[in-house]
Every structure is written in structure tokens, then in C-alpha cells.
Amino acid sequence: MNTDALKHAFKSSLPVMFGYVPLGMAFGVLFQDLGYGWYFSSLMGVFVFAGAAQFMAVGLLAAHAGLVEVAVSTLVLNSRHMFFGLSLLKRYQSRGLKKLYLIFGLTDETYSLITASHLPTTDDEQNYYFYLTALNHFYWVVGCTLGALLGASVEFDSRGMDFALTALFMVLLIEQWKKIQNPIPFVVALSCSVAALWFFPDKMLLVAIVLSTSILLALKPVVDKNK
């Protein structure tokens, strides 16, 4: 156990805790309305670990959707994740089960924190990735479990707490800005977001990511010159 990496991971994961626990609970509350045992909610958090897909699953389960529909909807909803790994091929140097686990736990928030990390590429950094992924996973499972166990009887008013995730993305956006000192990726990303929201409101996230990635690849000579 590497305590420095663990401490560092815990500190960076705190905002995720404030986002994942209430969001997981919101999922658990919806899930227990379906009439299944609470532990199935935990099971889903453990093995699926994808917020938007789990919320979608509540609707699919209620409608007793076919398995092909479940598979296709999940693939489509999570397809943006196919682009996350691209930026991490070099960073993820672990092997075997550890690497499989890092890939399994690659949520939006974990990706955002890992790509912002400044640690030199050492064992410390690989341990940091692992602890960060595991902590985020743990918060999510805790949320899913509590929500399903307590149901709608939860007294604590957590409305607005999940703004922690938006604020986390904002902080990491500023950190990325300080790191690369180049406006082009931000301008491209915002233009693509507006266009995607306008033309494909239901698929905004995926379209914006695919479009920005393609444009940034095409603009490589310009971006490199702007360093």
C-alpha cells in the first residue's frame, strides 16, 4: 500500500464523493420502485458503474425490454467512452487485472481527474490512478445501496449537491487551460458543443466529443504551431 498515492487520490476524489453519493442514491430510490431487492441496486453499481446507463436501465427494466435493446441502448449511450481511452493509452501502464480494472472504472469523472494529473509517470502515478478509480467506484456503490435501502424516506436534503461534479469539471477545465496555454481546443470544443446541442440535442455529448476530436486531429499542424 502506497499511502502518499492513496492520500492524494482521496483528496482529489472528494468532489466526486459529493457528486456520486447523491446521484447514486437518486438511482437507488428509482430502482427500488421496481420492486427488486435493494442488493440488486448495489450489484448494478458494482458491475455496471455507469450513471446515465443505470438511470436508463430503470426505464428499460420497467418496460421489460428485450436483451438486444438493453445491449444496443447501453452501447450507444456509453459510446463516448470509446474516445476516453485514446488519451490514456500512454498513461495506463499497469498490466493484467489492475489495468482491466482501470479500464472498467473509466467514468467521465475518473477520466477528467486522471488526465489532469501532474504526477510524473512513476509507480506512484499508476497507484494513484488505481486508488482514484477504486474510491470513485466505492462512492457510487455506497450511493446506489443507500438509495435503494432507504428509499424515499431519506430525510437529508441533498438537492444541488451534485453541482460538485459540474464544479469539478470547471476546475479541471481551468487546470487544463493553465497546462496547455492554447485556446484552440477550447474554442473547437465549445463550438462543437453548441452545434451538437442545436442539431442533435439527444446525442449532444457523443456528437460534441466525436466532432471535436476529428477537428482537433485535422487541425494538428495549426495547433502545434500555436504552442
Next chain:
Amino acid sequence: MSDNVYLLIVIAVMAVATFATRAFPFVALKGKGDHPLMDYIGRYIPPAVMAILVFYSMKNIDVFTAPFGASEFIALSITAVVHLWKRNSLLSIFSATAFYMIAVQYGLFL
């Protein structure tokens, strides 16, 4: 097929499908981590994704009718200002979240 078996199969299918999307680039580009283009992607795609995620988190705000997403925009500004000032991630995130929770729960902007 009993309900619990159906649910277990759905969970298994979703787990595999989610893992497949996350694993895709690692499998498709196995051994390509040292390609010069990967340095470029690793450097410039994450900033773009961050901008998209911030935009996405704010996309359900109705900017055309009152209160024009006032709580969200003020909370986002607090995040940015506190962060540029102190550069302490936890402080920036928690001050903005605390403000936002108060704004939402007490209906500061309705």
C-alpha cells in the same frame, strides 16, 4: 424466466456493453501508445472534453426564461473566481456547491 433472473441477465449485458465501450481503444490501438499522434491526443483532447463536460452539465438550463439559470451561472462563476484566486480545487468546488445548494433549497432565484 423469473424476474430476478431477467434482472441478473440485464445487469450482465449492461456490464459487458459498458466495459466494451471503455476497453475499445485499448484493444483497437494495442501497442500504439508510443505513436507520435498519441502525445498530441493525450495533450489536447482532455481540455476539449472538459469544456464539453462543463457545457453538458449546464445544457438543461433555460436561458430564455427567468431566472435564466442564475443559480447555475453564479455557482459556476464562483468556482472559476475562487479557483483563479486560490487555486485550491477543494475550496473552489465546495464554496460553489454550498452556494448552489442554498440557492436551490431556499429558492433564491425563482
